[in-house]
Amino acid sequence: MTTLPQSGTQVPANNTPKKPPVNVLGGLLTALTYLLTFLFFFPILWMVMAAFKTEAQAFQTPPVFVFTPILDNFRVAFERYFPALLNSLGAAFGSTILAFILGLPAAFALAFYTTPRSRSVLTWMLSTKFMPAVGVIVPLYLLFTNLHLLDTLPGLILMYTTMNLPLVVWMMHSYMTEIPYAIFEAARVDGASVWREFFGMALPLSLPGISATALLAVIFAWNEAFFALNLTTSDAAPLSVFIGSFKTGEGLFWAQMSAAAVLTVFPVIVFGWIAQRQLVRGLSFGAVK
Amino acid sequence: MKSLAALLTTALALGSAQAASTITVATVNNPDMVTMQKLTPEFNKLYPDINVKWVVLPENELRQKITLDVASGAGSFDVATVGAYEVPIWAKNGWLDPLTPAFAKNPDIAKSYNVSDLIPGVRNALTVGGQLYAVPFYAESSMTFYNKDLFKKAGVTMPVNPTWTQIESFAAKINDPKNGTYGICLRGLPGWGENMAVFSTVMNTFGGRWFDNNWQPQLNSAAWKNAMTFYVNVIKKYGPPGATSNGFTENLTLMSQGKCGMWVDATVAAGLLSDPASSKIVNTVGFANAPTGPGTTRGNHWYWSWNLAIPKSSKQEDAAFKFITWATSKDYIALVAKTKGSWASVPPGTRTSTYTNAQYRKAAGAFSSLVQKSISSADVTKATKDPVPYTGIQYVAIPEFQALGTQVGQYLAGAISGQTTVDQALAQAQAAAQKVAKDGGYQK
Numbered sequence: 001m002t003t004l005p006q007s008g009t010q011v012p013a014n015n016t017p018k019k020p021p022v023n024v025l026g027g028l029l030t031a032l033t034y035l036l037t038f039l040f041f042f043p044i045l046w047m048v049m050a051a052f053k054t055e056a057q058a059f060q061t062p063p064v065f066v067f068t069p070i071l072d073n074f075r076v077a078f079e080r081y082f083p084a085l086l087n088s089l090g091a092a093f094g095s096t097i098l099a100f101i102l103g104l105p106a107a108f109a110l111a112f113y114t115t116p117r118s119r120s121v122l123t124w125m126l127s128t129k130f131m132p133a134v135g136v137i138v139p140l141y142l143l144f145t146n147l148h149l150l151d152t153l154p155g156l157i158l159m160y161t162t163m164n165l166p167l168v169v170w171m172m173h174s175y176m177t178e179i180p181y182a183i184f185e186a187a188r189v190d191g192a193s194v195w196r197e198f199f200g201m202a203l204p205l206s207l208p209g210i211s212a213t214a215l216l217a218v219i220f221a222w223n224e225a226f227f228a229l230n231l232t233t234s235d236a237a238p239l240s241v242f243i244g245s246f247k248t249g250e251g252l253f254w255a256q257m258s259a260a261a262v263l264t265v266f267p268v269i270v271f272g273w274i275a276q277r278q279l280v281r282g283l284s285f286g287a288v289k
Numbered sequence: 290m291k292s293l294a295a296l297l298t299t300a301l302a303l304g305s306a307q308a309a310s311t312i313t314v315a316t317v318n319n320p321d322m323v324t325m326q327k328l329t330p331e332f333n334k335l336y337p338d339i340n341v342k343w344v345v346l347p348e349n350e351l352r353q354k355i356t357l358d359v360a361s362g363a364g365s366f367d368v369a370t371v372g373a374y375e376v377p378i379w380a381k382n383g384w385l386d387p388l389t390p391a392f393a394k395n396p397d398i399a400k401s402y403n404v405s406d407l408i409p410g411v412r413n414a415l416t417v418g419g420q421l422y423a424v425p426f427y428a429e430s431s432m433t434f435y436n437k438d439l440f441k442k443a444g445v446t447m448p449v450n451p452t453w454t455q456i457e458s459f460a461a462k463i464n465d466p467k468n469g470t471y472g473i474c475l476r477g478l479p480g481w482g483e484n485m486a487v488f489s490t491v492m493n494t495f496g497g498r499w500f501d502n503n504w505q506p507q508l509n510s511a512a513w514k515n516a517m518t519f520y521v522n523v524i525k526k527y528g529p530p531g532a533t534s535n536g537f538t539e540n541l542t543l544m545s546q547g548k549c550g551m552w553v554d555a556t557v558a559a560g561l562l563s564d565p566a567s568s569k570i571v572n573t574v575g576f577a578n579a580p581t582g583p584g585t586t587r588g589n590h591w592y593w594s595w596n597l598a599i600p601k602s603s604k605q606e607d608a609a610f611k612f613i614t615w616a617t618s619k620d621y622i623a624l625v626a627k628t629k630g631s632w633a634s635v636p637p638g639t640r641t642s643t644y645t646n647a648q649y650r651k652a653a654g655a656f657s658s659l660v661q662k663s664i665s666s667a668d669v670t671k672a673t674k675d676p677v678p679y680t681g682i683q684y685v686a687i688p689e690f691q692a693l694g695t696q697v698g699q700y701l702a703g704a705i706s707g708q709t710t711v712d713q714a715l716a717q718a719q720a721a722a723q724k725v726a727k728d729g730g731y732q733k
Contacts (some may be wrong), residue, residue: 056567059542138357145363230354233313233344233365245345248318249482250557252538252567 044265050258058255073259077246081263084242089267090153091228091238092221095160096214102161103168104210108202110169111176112184122173125166133226144231151233159231160221167220168213175209176202211278215271222268239264309338310608312367315355317348319595321427321636322370324625325616331624332615339608348482355600359384364602367609371423373414373594373669374684374691380417386599387420391610402614406640408661411594414669424617427557428594428638430663431490431683432656433577434544434552434562436570439463439470443550453491453519453580456551460527463550472527474549475520478536479702481684481694487553488701489683490591492516496584498673499685499722504731506722508697508715512584512674517711521704533702545569553579555593556663559656560633576656578663588672590663591683594638619643638664678731689725696721 050058052069110118140159141150149155183205184197192200203210225240232241243264246257272279316322322345329341344366346354355369359379371379379385392399404412407425415423433456435447443462448455460472476484497512507513524532527550529543537554541561544552545568552558561567562574579590597613599606615621619642626632632652635643637660643649644661653660672682679685684694700714700721709717726732 056542056546059538060546138361141357141363142361145361150363150365229346229350230357233315233354234342237344241346244347244350245318247347248320249348249537250319250555251561252542253318 047258048262050255051262053255055252055255058258059252073255074263076256077259077263080242080245081260084237084239085263085267087153087156087232087236088222088238088240088264091156091160091236092218094153094157095164095221096217098157098161099164099168099217100210100214103165104172104203105198107169107172107176108198110173111179112181112197112202122170125169128162129166137226137230140227141230150231151236153236156228156232156236156238159227160224163224163227164217164220167217171213171216172206172209175206175213179205208278208281211275212281215275215279218271219268310605311340311342312603312605312608312612313342313344313365314368314370314612315344315346315351315366316370317351317595318345322595324629324634324636325426328621328624328628332612335615336608336611339611341612356384359600359602362602364600364604366600367603367605368612369598369600370426371596371598373428373592373596374681374686376415376423376596376598377417377680377686378688379598380420380422384601385422386601386603386606387422388424388599388610388613389420391599391606392421395610395614398611398614401620402618406619406642408639408641408665410592410665410667410669411639414592414594415596423596423598424613425594425596425639426617427636428592428664429556430592430638430660430667431487431554431579431590432556432559432659432663433579434554434558435459435575435577436544436547436550437573437575438547438570439550440575447551447575447577450578451580453494453582456553456580457519457523457527460523460550464527466530469548471529471543471549473523473551473553474529474535474540474543475524475532475553476536476540477524477528477532477702477705478534478539479695479698480536481691481698483536483698484533484701485694485698486591486593486683488516488520488698490553490579490589491520491582493588493672493674493682494580494582494584494586495519496582496674498675498677500677500679500726500731502676502678503733504678504726506719506726508719508722513715513718514711516582517701517704517715520701521711524705525707533706547573556656556660557637559660560637560653563633563655576659578659585674587674588682590667592664592667592669593683687725687729687731689729693721693725 049065051073052071053064053067054070054072057064057067110122144150144155147155149158179202183201187197187201222238223240224238225244228238228240229244232238243257243260246253246260316325326343326345329343332341333339351370352372352375355366355371357363358365359369371385376385380387392402392404404421408428411425411428412421415421415425433447433451440447440459440463443459445459445462447459451459456473462472463470464472476487478484492513495512495516497510497516498507500506529535529548535543537558540549540552540554541558543549544558545562547570559576563571565571568574581589597616599609599613603609617639619640622635622640622643625635626648629635632646632649635649637643637653644657650657667682669680669682669686679687681690684690697718700709700717703709704711704714
């Protein structure tokens with residue numbers, strides 16, 4: 001993003017050296033940025049607006065921009081919100097923590113204790129993401145049935161852990177390889193154990209990466225709908241299933257569903273906002289490679 | 290993990306004092322089902338030892354999930370909400386528990402439930418090989434809705450039994466796109482349960498059929514061509530723009546905002562159009578039978594019902610049976626009337642007694658007898674002019690129809706939007722139907 005205005009200003013400056021059109025162009029680019037941001041933001045704005053409309057207003061053509069906001073939709077949505085919220089929190093954080101417990105040592109070993117097979121192991125982990133989810137749902141469903149994991153929170157946590165594990169290993173592997181190897185050599189000379197290398201050095205040095213990865217893992221698990229729809233019914237149904245339950249073939253449902261969606265994205269926005277600084281640091285840390 | 294599960298179970302058991310068994314009911318978010326969920330405490334007054342859990346999903350996801358669950362024997366659901374189209378298919382697959390033995394086992398319930406009170410056509414649609422496989426929660430047919438104001442302005446009157454030819458001439462007179470009113474709103478949104486539901490009734494009454502008795506597809510017949518040409522033209526000339534994205538919900542909105550002169554769709558809309566909370570045409574909406582075509586009077590109005598059934602994989606058949614016979618009983622219907630304060634909002638179309646009830650007739654006066662006649666005269670076994678090897682009015686009750694209907698629905702939408710001609714659409718549709726008949730092993 002930051003490189004865009006610079007390269008943009010250089011080209012016309014060479015072509016027309018007399019006048020400095022930098023400001024005009026800069027202004028245009030700023031306006032364009034605002035426009036693009038607004039375009040990306042608009043669906044969310046529209047969803048929030050729809051959540052405060054009556055069903056008829058939410059569906060009206062031409063669309064309504066000025067209206068008296070109502071809270072009825074939220075009242076309906078709140079009736080079923082909290083059990084789903086608890087499940088989403090449990091599944092998203094449970095799977096993230098589990099994925100880190102398993103993935104961090106793996107990333108550490110793959111980064112600093114490389115073997116000829118390290119590359120293949122990494123590629124293999126990524127390959128579990130190649131297959132579309134729908135391609136594995138039947139065997140998964142049968143496994144879950146036989147292990148009595150259908151519609152249980154532990155089952156959902158396990159599912160999301162397998163989904164997030166490759167992400168954790170890959171991202172943490174890339175952060176850890178950024179750490180100068182010489183630091184570890186020096187520590188070894190001083191007699192540090194593998195445990196001390198891991199807990200005392202690798203972990204603290206990759207904290208920004210951990211928070212960025214954790215946020216991504218939480219968001220992925222939070223937004224996941226396909227496995228949730230298929231592997232849970234009522235006891236463990238998370239928020240993605242909760243949103244779906246508002247759809248109906250008879251009558252209007254957009255306003256209620258928008259209210260449910262607003263309630264669903266709200267916690268993620270809060271997490272993101274809290275983790276914002278860490279997130280930017282963590283993401284740019286990997287980007288300057 | 291085990292101790293955690295045990296702890297949770299204890300907590301659950303404590304939460305619902307004496308719950309001896311728990312049943313899971315899978316359903317959709319339609320208004321009548323929302324009412325059923327809210328009335329769960331009333332069920333518990335009768336059966337305090339049965340704990341009811343709800344699973345609410347969009348229709349297509351629900352269908353997939355129940356199919357997966359039943360086929361794999363997972364047993365997550367004890368009660369499933371099943372459409373009229375699936376009941377015979379699922380029954381033949383052995384996925385549903387037959388209910389006739391359960392009624393024999395529970396004479397008290399059988400007596401108060403009174404199966405013979407169910408409207409005969411509805412009962413027939415849920416019976417396979419002499420066994421009842423599901424009980425109807427509510428049923429619907431299709432009919433004509435019209436806007437009396439717009440009719441008056443155009444100087445035309447709607448007969449009780451209109452023909453499609455009359456409908457077209459009315460549409461031409463009413464159509465006034467400059468002022469945002471359209472002659473007629475019909476479904477264009479592709480889908481076997483969307484545009485194909487309405488179009489199939491048009492096709493039936495124009496004298497067409499999907500397959501002849503040897504399972505040879507008939508989509509290249511003159512009747513199909515006439516029906517599709519008619520349907521496409523009437524939407525193009527007198528319908529709202531962008532009709533291919535309009536399904537039931539969209540047309541309901543257009544109609545209730547006074548933008549359509551006429552609308553041919555599900556009878557459940559009668560109640561919705563008469564509800565001041567969602568409709569602006571409460572005082573001007575008129576009702577008539579579904580139009581008939583030049584071919585036959587058969588199959589011009591559809592039959593659909595949402596039913597409650599017990600999947601074979603359920604381990605709580607007794608409790609599930611108690612629930613489904615409660616939720617479809619005469620007492621339940623009266624309970625809804627009492628809680629909602631109006632007989633017009635009871636689940637319609639299932640029981641003869643509903644329509645002989647004086648209070649219901651008064652509340653739903655404008656449309657009740659029309660709706661009842663439509664539902665009871667919709668015969669899934671006699672929907673076409675010529676004989677057919679299948680049952681169903683707006684669908685063909687074979688598992689492949691869901692995909693075939695949606696595919697043909699897309700070709701129909703292509704013709705409505707002008708991407709293809711009717712002839713091209715029909716050639717594609719015929720080929721698709723031929724493939725189904727052949728691959729499915731129907732052709733001998």
